[in-house]
Amino acid sequence: MAKITFIDAQGTARTVEGETGATVMEVAIRNGVPGVEAECGGACACATCHVYVDDAWAEAVGGPEPMEEDMLDFAYDVRPTSRLSCQIRVRDDLDGLVVRTPERQG
Ligand code: FES
Numbered sequence: 001m002a003k004i005t006f007i008d009a010q011g012t013a014r015t016v017e018g019e020t021g022a023t024v025m026e027v028a029i030r031n032g033v034p035g036v037e038a039e040c041g042g043a044c045a046c047a048t049c050h051v052y053v054d055d056a057w058a059e060a061v062g063g064p065e066p067m068e069e070d071m072l073d074f075a076y077d078v079r080p081t082s083r084l085s086c087q088i089r090v091r092d093d094l095d096g097l098v099v100r101t102p103e104r105q106g
Contacts, residue, residue: 002095006033006051009103018090024099025049025086035101042086044068048105049085050075054098061088061097077102 004027005015018027028036028049040046044067053061058081064072068087072078085099 047074051099
């Protein structure tokens with residue numbers, strides 16, 4: 001398990017428990033975290049699960065694979081730490097992870 005904090009564009013933080021092996025997108029959806037839409041259900045085909053990984057966690061989380069990078073082109077306001085949350089697996093060593101959700105998806 002890993003605690004994950006989602007901070008929305010207004011600055012509201014929500015901390016939830018993420019199951020190891022689930023994706024950060026699944027954790028957001030299961031816990032009703034707003035700001036993550038995940039229209040394609042995690043197939044890396046919609047870019048509506050876009051998040052910004054907090055700078056302190058960017059290295060631990062790592063960068064996107066080429067397929068994700070291509071899909072990120074469709075995301076709104078992409079930044080250097082942008083990731084698609086359906087492509088980030090929860091690991092025990094990501095306990096405390098902080099991600100921000102963009103002002104809007106798509
Ligand atoms: Fe569609 Fe992540 S849920 S790309």
